[in-house]
Amino acid sequence: MTAKTPTVIGLREWIALPDLGVVGLRAKIDTGAATSALHATDIVPFERHGKSWVRFTAHLGTLVQRRHRCEAPLVACKIIKSSNGQAQTRYVIRTLLALGDRAWPVEFTLTCRKTMRYRVLLGSKALGDGHWLIDPAKTYMQDKPQMLTPGAP
Numbered sequence: 722m723t724a725k726t727p728t729v730i731g732l733r734e735w736i737a738l739p740d741l742g743v744v745g746l747r748a749k750i751d752t753g754a755a756t757s758a759l760h761a762t763d764i765v766p767f768e769r770h771g772k773s774w775v776r777f778t779a780h781l782g783t784l785v786q787r788r789h790r791c792e793a794p795l796v797a798c799k800i801i802k803s804s805n806g807q808a809q810t811r812y813v814i815r816t817l818l819a820l821g822d823r824a825w826p827v828e829f830t831l832t833c834r835k836t837m838r839y840r841v842l843l844g845s846k847a848l849g850d851g852h853w854l855i856d857p858a859k860t861y862m863q864d865k866p867q868m869l870t871p872g873a874p
Contacts, residue, residue, distance in 0.1 A: 731859035821863030
């Protein structure tokens, strides 16, 4: 059995969320956070075929504001404690994340990040498969992922 060499990523990387139809997002890598977060507003839970879903507006970009209306199955509601110690109940979705030449399902909490520089935060659970080596002195080590077909491996 051979060990695979980890892929080096920087403190910030370009990602895509193909199942949501989103490409070209800058994400901050934050191994100090367990969960990943996506900037979302207008969050409305609903039922589809007897299952819980959530509809929301994803806010993309910081210099040029883009908005994208999304729907995703609701995985859970979690209480998240922020770095300043405040607890907040958040909706959780699981969607495909593309980073570099890889794509895998990741859970994201939906929260307002309008005061944050990055609209997406990738926490340690998203990167915990051992395939990544994070160099915080570098940024954008991977190419921008191209839009993948939703659900593609």
